[in-house]
Every structure is written in structure tokens, then in C-alpha cells.
Amino acid sequence: MSDTKTLSEAKSATAPHAHTAISTAGLLIALGIIYGDIGTSPLYVMKAIVPGIITADLVYGGISCVLWTLTLQTTVKYVLLTLNADNNGEGGIFSLYALVRRRGAWLSAVAIIGGAALLADGVITPPISVSSAIEGLERVYPGIQTVPIVIAIIVGLFLLQSFGTQIVGKAFGPVMFLWFSMLAILGIMGISQHPEILKAVNPYYAYNLLVNTPGGFWLLGAVFLCTTGAEALYSDLGHCGKGNIRISWMFVKTCLLLNYFGQGAWLVANEGQPLNGRNPFFELMPEWFLLIGIGIATMAAIIASQALITGSFTLVSEAIRLNMWPKVRLNYPTDVKGQLYVPSMNRLLLLGCIGVVLYFERSENMEAAYGLAITITMMMTTLLLSMWLRTKRVAGPLVLLFLVVYGGIEGSFLIANLIKFPHGGWVSVAISLCLIGVMYVWLRAYFIKRRLTEFVKIDPYMDALKELSDDDTVPKYATHLVFMSSAERQTEIESKIIYSIFQKRPKRADIYWFVHVDTTDEPYTMEYKVTELAPNDAFRVTFRLGFRVEQKINLYFRKVVEDLVRNKEVDITSRYESLSKQHVTGDFRFVVLEKFLSVENEFPLVEKLVMQAYFYLKQFIPSEDKYFGLDTSSVKIEKVPLVITPVRSVSLKRVY
Incomplete structure (x- = not known):
């Protein structure tokens, strides 16, 4: 007997939002969720491009570079091209990897490098956004200590994560609409003072800065800050849908460019003067508006930080499903899609953000470190996207052209960003390398364990299983005994499970259940299949869950059993005579x-290092029952040795 069904009730909680269709609500939500990072870049980009004496070539060239970077990198590559590479409506580097991973094992390295760099550079996003906004207070209160305020805001933001952000999230859209409207109005006011700044639309000024101005090429590292949020834009595709993103981007890009041109106009009007720590963004504001503008900027920075935190949680949850991250505990504070909370990552991000604020102190110091790692992420996305284009049968020359153009653009940004390495860029690179190490160890250990796990045919053991179930001389271990199995074939089972049932301590039960969880390349698959191994004595349940579906195996298994009972395919009434008369349901265990790593091993060097690192990391994470969402009161954890390669010979000598 075989039955395949969909967990429709559970799926309704995780299905994509209805507002992915183009609508006013969807456009407003897109403003609140998608554009936090890229939307707050005017706070620090022009300040980074013009670090010293203001010159016309620097300003016109910098504005032109910003315009064409937002056009080529954000609009063309991400909004027009990359958003098409959706995985059932979901985006992000791991969703893209899931679409193409069958085309080569080497692509896992690309995804790991890109994902780790995105997480690492994200540690700097909340500090630089919040610091840039709070430092505006210095125009009103010279000498104010901004570091304690920034840390207080960041700590408060991270402490709120465990409660979910459903209520606060509803205000994100209107606040960001107000923010972008303010950007546009301030920009128009600035442009009206010096309309000649509009000449920067001509790409010649960008060319002149990069080629003819001494040191101009290296300013690409500062220019790149205007597009760092493009990768986050793709990652949040599933929240709003590509239609809403594309339409809202036209409004967002217009507001951003108006503000950049407005800042450029103010800078040109002050040509020949040093900035001396002044921020062109706040210089556009009238004195009476400063506190209001700083308040709106701070709210926008908090929203940008919230989007980054949520994106990091999603990234980690996807990495877990793809066996690239330890199976840490995942919480879902509300029923809203995207409301995911990862306690361990929340703590790591909080400590990282506080460390960045204390180390760099000022936003201009963070600018010197920001952007290096995200450039690597964008290059990895370009590689994966080129593979996706090949799966869509796009002509080879066009794919090659895409690789050459964007490889050249992002390669130039990477080279320019390398000068940031000694000035703080090493921080994000060091974090990236640590995360890459964890992901590599976890994925490599997964394949080592899978290769060395011994599977046996389950059919030859069915008769023995039924005899054990009927053997009254063996104390009953549980009415229903449920084993979590990693066997992908429904005809097989781990030899360790057979050993556990028959030898370690005979486990007599009325019904044996073998549960396997298969993670699919689609994000929201929720299906199960039931195979009857022995009539009313043994069943196998295979769950097919998408890589973005939470692992509530206890809940899902209960739903499966209810369906089977309703269809009269199984009787879960206790088989104890006294309890059977009362129709008492049997217990589930x-x-x-x-x-664990057996001492009986001879390792190849690389596998030895990988497995030692794997089991070292495993000490700091909860056991797998918590990850699977099992009721801890009814779970038994059994330790089994993992033997990589048995010791071939032992030099023992018998003496008399």
C-alpha cells in the first residue's frame, strides 16, 4: 500500500503571500522590506566619494558613476535579469543555487562563498546605517557622543527579534515612503541651487574620473556603496514578487538619484573647500528641519537593519536545509511568512555589530571597510546566474557576453575595494573566511557521513520485526516506535537502526514507524508518502519539505497518523487488553x-581534520531532535559510532 498526499493545512501557513501580485499594498510592502539597505546609502555614499577637498571633477565624476552603477548593476543585472531566476517565487543566492546545483558539484563552493560573504558584510550594515543617521545630531549638538546611542539602538533592535516584527513591520512601508519622498524633496531643493549638476548624466564624467583623474579608479570602492543593497533586493523577492519590485524600483531609483544629484549640487557650490567631517546629506536640510530629518533617517536606518537581520535569518535557514550550516534551533514568533527567528545567529549578529561600532566608532571609518565582501557575493551570483541562463537555453555567446560585462564591472569594483583591506576591510573578510570554514566543514561532513552510513534492505527483517512485536517475553518499549531515518530509498534502512531494534536493547513495539525527511529544491513543498512495510506492524513515512519549510516533524507526523486513522489504514489503539477496551490511544516514542566519532579509525588527513572540526562544532549546537521539532518528553537519543576507516591491524602479542 502506498499513498502520497499534501500537508495542505500546514502548507497554508507557509505558502507565498497573495500580495506578490501587483497591487498598492504590495508596492507599499516592497518599499518597507526590499529597499532598506540600498535606500539608506545616500547617508554615506557622497561623503565617502569626496573625502577631502571638493573638486568639480570629483563631484561630477562621482555622481555620474553612481548613476550608471545603479543603472547597470542594480537595474539591469538585478531588477531586469536576476529577478527572473526565481525558485517558485523565491530569490537569493541559495535559492539560485538550488536551481542549478545539479549542473556541477563545484557550484556548492560558489554558493558557500557568496552566502558567507553576504552574511559577513551584513554585520557592518546596521552600524554604518544607524551611525550615519545619528551622527547628524552633531550639527545640532556639537560634541555629542554618538557611539552609546548607536549601540543602544542596535541592542534594542536585536532584543525585539524574539517577539517577531509583525506589528512594527506594518509601519515599514509608510515610513520608507516618507523617507524616499524626503530624499526626493531635499534633492530637488539642492538641484535648484545649481542645476548644472544634471550634466553628470553624461557617462563621460564617469570615464573622466576613472581614467584621467589621479586616483580616480580607486574611488570605485566608495561608489560601490550605492548598490550594496542590490543582493538583498534579490534575496527578498519572495516577500513581494518581481512585479511589485520592478514598479516600486522606478520610484525608489528616481528618489535616490534626485538626492545624489542634490548632494552633488551642494558640493559643487562649495568647490575648493574641505568637507571637514560634514555630511552633504544633512547639509541639504534647513536648520529648522534637522531634528525631524534625523528622526526619519534613524527610522529608515532601523528598518534597513531589520531587513538585514531578517534576511540573515532566512539565509541561515536555507543553508541548514541545504546541509551547509549546523542544525541550530529555528523559532517562528508569528504565523506571518518571513517571521523567522534564529537565536544563535541573532546573538552572533548582535556581538558582531557591537564589535564593529566599538572598533570603528565613526561611520566614515566603517565606509573604509564596507563593500569588500559583498562584491564577492555579487560575483558569485553572476556565476550562478550564468549557469541558470544555460539551463534556460540562452545562446552561449549571450551568456559569455553577460559574464564578460558583469565580470569586468564587478572585477573592477573588487580591485578598487581591495584598498579597503588594511583599513578595516579585513574585518569582513575574516568573518567571511570563518563562515566559509563552517559551511565547508558541515557540507563535507554531510557527504562523508552519507557515504559511510551502511544501509540494508528492510524486507528481510520484516518477519523478525513482527515476531518481536508479538513476543510477550520482551518488555514493551513503546506502543508506537518512531525512528528518524536518513535512507533515501524506501526499500532500505540504516543498519544501525536494525542494530538498535534487535541487539542494543530489543525494542518491542506494536507498530514501527520509519520517518525520512527529504529536502526539495523548491522552497515550499509540503508532501508526504506512506509505504506499508508490514500490514499494521511497520510503516515508512517520507516527508518532502521545501528548503524554506520549518521542520515541525512532530506536528506533521501527527497529521499523517490522523489521516491514516481517518481512512482506516491503521489502528493506533493500544493493544494492552485493559486499555484497548477503553479505546485508549497508544503512546508514541x-x-x-x-x-559520534569512533576511536577505531584511521583517517585520510583531510577527512580527519573535517570530522574533528565537525564534531567540535557539534558540541555547541542542540541535538537533532530539537531541530526536527520533536517533543522532547517522548524522544530517545541513541549514540552510535561513526567509523570512517577501521584500523586495519592491531599489534597485540599474547604472552603466557
Whole structure:
């Protein structure tokens, strides 16, 4: 007997939002969720491009570079091209990897590097956004200590994560609409004072800065800050849909460019003067508006930080499903899609952000470190996207042209960003390398364990299983005994499970259940299949869950059993005579096999290092039953040895 069904009730909680269709509500939500990072870049970009004496070539060239970077990198590559590479409506580097991973094992390295760099550079986003906004207070209160205020805001933001952001999130859209409207109005006011700044639309000024101005090429590292949020824009595709993103981007880009040109106009009007720590963004504001503008900027920076935190949680959850990250605990504070909370990542991000604020102190110091790692992420996305284009049968010459053009653009940004390495860029690179190390170890260990796990045919053991179930001389272990199995074929089972049932301590039960979880390349698949191994004595349940679906195996298994009982395919009434008369349901007990490193091993050097690192990391994360969402009161964790390569010979000598 075989039955395949969909967990429709559970799926309704995780299905994509209806507002992915183009609508006013969808456009407003897109403003609140998608554009936090890229939307707050006017706070610090022009300040980074013009670090010393203001010159016309620097200003016109810088504005022109910003315009064409937003056009080529953000609009063409991400909004027009990359958004098409959606995985059932979901975006992001891991969703893109899931679409193309069958085309080569080497693509896992590309995804790991890109994902780790995105997480690492994200540690700097909340500090630089909030610091840039709060430092505006210095125009009103000279000498004010901004570091404690910035840390207080960041700590408060991270402490709120465990409660979910459903209520606050509803205000994100209107606040960001107000923010972008303010950007546009301030920009228009600035342009009206010096309309000649509009000449910067001509790409010649960008060319002149990069080629003819001494040191101009290296300013690309500062220019790149205007597009760092493009990768986050793609990652949040599933929240709003590509239609809403594309339409709202026209409004957002217009507001951003108006503000950049307005700042450029103010800078040109002050040509020949040093900035001396002044921020062109706040210089556009009238004195009476400063506190209001700083308040709006701070709210926008908080929203940008919130979007980054939520994106990091989503990134980690996807990495877990793809076996690239330890199976840490995931919480879902509300029923709203995207409301995911990862306690361990929340703590790491908080400590990282506080460390960045204390180390760099000022936003201009953070500018010197920001952007290096995200450039690598964008290059990895370009590689994965080129593979996706090949799966769509796009002509080879066009794919090659895409690789050459964007490889050249992003390669130039990377080279220009390398000068940031000694000035703080090493921080994000060091964090990236640590995260890459964790992801590599976890994925490599997964394949090592899978290769060395011994599977056996389950059919030859069915008769023995039924005899054990009927053997009254063996104390009953549970009415229903549920084993979590990693066997992908429904005809097989781990030899360790057979050992656990028959030898370690005979486990007599009325019904044996073997549960396997298969993670699909689609984000929201929720299906299950039931196979009857022995009539009313043994069943296998295979769950097919998308890589963005939470692992509530206890809940899902209960739903499966209810369906089977309703269809009269199984009787879960206790088989104890006294309890059977009362129609009492039997108890369920889960068994999870947890591997440990056996001392009986001879390792190849690389596998030895990988597995030692794997088991070292495993000490700091909860056991797998918590990840699977199992009720801890009914779970038994059994330790089983993992033997990589048995010791071939032992030099023992018998003496008399």
C-alpha cells in the first residue's frame, strides 16, 4: 500500500503571500522590506566619494558613476535579469543555487562563498546605517557622543527579534515612503541651487574620473556603496514578487538619484573647500528641519537593519536545509511568512555589530571597510546566474557576453575595494573566511557521513520485526516506535537502526514507524508518502519539505497518523487488553540516532581534520531532535559510532 498526499493545512501557513501580485499594498510592502539597505546609502555614499577637498571633477565624476552603477548593476543585472531566476517565487543566492546545483558539484563552493560573504558584510550594515543617521545630531549638538546611542539602538533592535516584527513591520512601508519622498524633496531643493549638476548624466564624467583623474579608479570602492543593497533586493523577492519590485524600483531609483544629484549640487557650490567631517546629506536640510530629518533617517536606518537581520535569518535557514550550516534551533514568533527567528545567529549578529561600532566608532571609518565582501557575493551570483541562463537555453555567446560585462564591472569594483583591506576591510573578510570554514566543514561532513552510513534492505527483517512485536517475553518499549531515518530509498534502512531494534536493547513495539525527511529544491513543498512495510506492524513515512519549510516533524507526523486513522489504514489503539477496551490511544516514542566519532579509525588527513572540526562544532549546537521539532518528553537519543576507516591491524602479542 502506498499513498502520497499534501500537508495542505500546514502548507497554508507557509505558502507565498497573495500580495506578490501587483497591487498598492504590495508596492507599499516592497518599499518597507526590499529597499532598506540600498535606500539608506545616500547617508554615506557622497561623503565617502569626496573625502577631502571638493573638486568639480570629483563631484561630477562621482555622481555620474553612481548613476550608471545603479543603472547597470542594480537595474539591469538585478531588477531586469536576476529577478527572473526565481525558485517558485523565491530569490537569493541559495535559492539560485538550488536551481542549478545539479549542473556541477563545484557550484556548492560558489554558493558557500557568496552566502558567507553576504552574511559577513551584513554585520557592518546596521552600524554604518544607524551611525550615519545619528551622527547628524552633531550639527545640532556639537560634541555629542554618538557611539552609546548607536549601540543602544542596535541592542534594542536585536532584543525585539524574539517577539517577531509583525506589528512594527506594518509601519515599514509608510515610513520608507516618507523617507524616499524626503530624499526626493531635499534633492530637488539642492538641484535648484545649481542645476548644472544634471550634466553628470553624461557617462563621460564617469570615464573622466576613472581614467584621467589621479586616483580616480580607486574611488570605485566608495561608489560601490550605492548598490550594496542590490543582493538583498534579490534575496527578498519572495516577500513581494518581481512585479511589485520592478514598479516600486522606478520610484525608489528616481528618489535616490534626485538626492545624489542634490548632494552633488551642494558640493559643487562649495568647490575648493574641505568637507571637514560634514555630511552633504544633512547639509541639504534647513536648520529648522534637522531634528525631524534625523528622526526619519534613524527610522529608515532601523528598518534597513531589520531587513538585514531578517534576511540573515532566512539565509541561515536555507543553508541548514541545504546541509551547509549546523542544525541550530529555528523559532517562528508569528504565523506571518518571513517571521523567522534564529537565536544563535541573532546573538552572533548582535556581538558582531557591537564589535564593529566599538572598533570603528565613526561611520566614515566603517565606509573604509564596507563593500569588500559583498562584491564577492555579487560575483558569485553572476556565476550562478550564468549557469541558470544555460539551463534556460540562452545562446552561449549571450551568456559569455553577460559574464564578460558583469565580470569586468564587478572585477573592477573588487580591485578598487581591495584598498579597503588594511583599513578595516579585513574585518569582513575574516568573518567571511570563518563562515566559509563552517559551511565547508558541515557540507563535507554531510557527504562523508552519507557515504559511510551502511544501509540494508528492510524486507528481510520484516518477519523478525513482527515476531518481536508479538513476543510477550520482551518488555514493551513503546506502543508506537518512531525512528528518524536518513535512507533515501524506501526499500532500505540504516543498519544501525536494525542494530538498535534487535541487539542494543530489543525494542518491542506494536507498530514501527520509519520517518525520512527529504529536502526539495523548491522552497515550499509540503508532501508526504506512506509505504506499508508490514500490514499494521511497520510503516515508512517520507516527508518532502521545501528548503524554506520549518521542520515541525512532530506536528506533521501527527497529521499523517490522523489521516491514516481517518481512512482506516491503521489502528493506533493500544493493544494492552485493559486499555484497548477503553479505546485508549497508544503512546508514541521517537528514537534519533546521533553519531559520534569512533576511536577505531584511521583517517585520510583531510577527512580527519573535517570530522574533528565537525564534531567540535557539534558540541555547541542542540541535538537533532530539537531541530526536527520533536517533543522532547517522548524522544530517545541513541549514540552510535561513526567509523570512517577501521584500523586495519592491531599489534597485540599474547604472552603466557
